[in-house]
Amino acid sequence: MTQDTEKQEFNITVYTENQIGLLNRIAIIFTRRKINIDSLNTSPSEIERIHRFNIVITESEDVVRKLTRQIEKQVEVLKCYYHTNADVIWQEMALYKVSTDVIAEKVSVERLLRENGARVVVLRKDYTVFETTGHREETDNLISILQPYGLIEFVRSARVAIIKDSDGFNRKLREFERLEPGEDVIENEYLNQGQKVFTM
């Protein structure tokens, strides 16, 4: 129980229909409880017409469990899961724009790239754009390295996370779509088969 009430980062994964207004519906579940969203990524999933949200918040498991149930309750949400950082592989991508002159003169670019797993995306006379992907500390680290050399602009993406224990996810999602019955379906046919698709 103590563990349940301790705050830590949680990764919330939501599969949804592609529907205008749904982002707001999901967002207000957090804002209503004055919970800050640390990171939010939404993008089409591998299945057509199904979107996937990755949301990161810092909260206790007890609260996160209740939030996921509220999210799942929304009509256009197919499924919602939550995981600790230990349960997922996650990455954030960052872009750094620096003056090419300064970089060429003062920095050992090769070492910089190797040590930070960065790569050059654009190389122009006036500026260079580096990209790196990693955890927050890693992308932060490159900021502090480049800062003295006149960092012009920096941007970081939201977190995307793959769930370690997600055997059969893609299959389940596909199955879910196939199960969409036609117009003349008898009521609750889906419910009877629901258990096979996603348990609740």
Next chain:
Amino acid sequence: MNNLPVQHAGAITEYMEAIQEILTEEKPTETGIEVSGSVALLEALIVEGVDTIFGYPGGAIMPIYDALFDYNDKLNHILVRHEQGGIHAGQGYARSSGKCGVVFATSGPGATNLVTGLADAQIDSTPLVCITGQVFAHLLGTDAFQETDVINITTPVTKWNYQVTDATEIPEVIAKAFYIARSGRPGPVLIDITKNAQIQLFNYKGYTPCNHIRSYRPKPIVRPQYIQQAAELINEAKKPFILFGQGVILGSAEQEFKAFVEKSGIPAAWTVLGAGAIPTDHPLNVGMLGMHGNYGPNVLTNECDVLIAIGMRFDDRVTGRLDKYAKQAKVIHLDIDPAEIDKNVKSTVPVWGDCKETLPLLTALVDEKQHTEWLAKFNDYTRQEVEQVIEKELNPTTAEMTMGEVIKQLNELTKGEAIIVTDVGQHQMVACRYAQFNNTRSNVTSGGLGTMGFALPAAIGAKFGAQDRTVVAIIGDGGFQMTCQELGTIMQSGIDVKIIILNNRFLGMVRQWQELFNSRRYSFVDIQSPDFVALAAAYRIPGKCIEDRKDLPSALNEMLSNKGSFLLEVMVTKENNVFPMVPQGCSVSEIRLK
């Protein structure tokens, strides 16, 4: 046209242009008939079994009202006096009939006037489909005349909402709206239809009701292992206790519930919205839960060994202080909404599902029993409550009348058969505590939101939803003044609603709190009222005001036997308090009798 205000004239020009545009479009050639979005909407309502609509017209919903003109014989539109009144009437209709309420409003102020009712319906799980007009799609986001972002304003207070900008979407969206509003845990749905979509002609191929949305699971799967575990806990229990809420009524599971209670022999107490799910005088009905509930049910919540919560959500007005709530008990929670399980009270056994399905499964597995000694404990507490609270309230010796004695007299005359609609405040708690309910769907009140102004319009709707029943609205002098313009709706529709105003010349419930917790600093609770009887008379509704106890029976009789609506104002004690009371922040065992 020249006499119209400028913006109105502009709207009409736009309207004409839009029609021109549409009319010049090529007509579809396949089968199906060409209809406007407005006609498609009304056709959908008819297939869905709608007979009554509560609404108020305006610029952005005019095409729908124009179509409605031809549907007068099939759809009974009740013109209310304010959109809030319209939506509360829709709620009252839904609560008394078990059907889905339907409400129309125009864009902008019409739509924003719905918000209180939406919030009320959302928290009290009332099925509603609200249709709002919206400005032309090409004007969205331009701050057009009477444009408000209704979808975003109403998102937190609707189960689902959707904006239609193209008429072809209407049949499918309305089908979804009704399905979502009614199924699972019911709730309000709002559909915002832009004016162009209302006018737009399209090839209409009929209406198919919706019974499946792939991302939506109205009912969780019933898991037999939990039913089994629940039955084992119940069969071993020495002091089991049932708490029931509106879920029993919403699930039409009254019979299933009664069978469960009677076989298991377990005492059962109700939340405000659960009242009437089994008759008030059922021997196993031990009374009301919560802040102003009965003594025994509150105290014994903290003594029972197994707590069986059915279709209720452990509102803080029911639980009092949560960390001192039923900590000794194993909790079985039956609910259709998985998000309610473990939300406030951690359950030992979660029984997800529709209680109409789960209760019979559970009844089959529980032993037939009588808990005579345990039940006697409830009766002991009742005796104490009668002595210290109830007797004084129902059979007072004071010069002035109490609210309780009015309800008692009313019970005698209606014999518990009436639908009682209450507003919010002391009179609400008194009515819920003392009214007799023989039937389900008889207690219509704003439970979760506590919306003053609810009762008068809700009573109108309740009567439309149950025309063969007597509907009595019980309202405070404060709350009545929030929506008293709906007397106009009564006048015009000729509906028969009995109105009792319990006038204590105070915003009574707030005054009670100020007396008990703010050392009698009566800050802005002293409220003056108009001559209510004269006000009713202005709307051609007969009425009477009484101050003397001796006039009470005859006045109530006159009210009940009057053909048509009647307003009875009863002057009651100014400074009476509702007891028992679990003060806010206290545990249910700390309930006060005075």
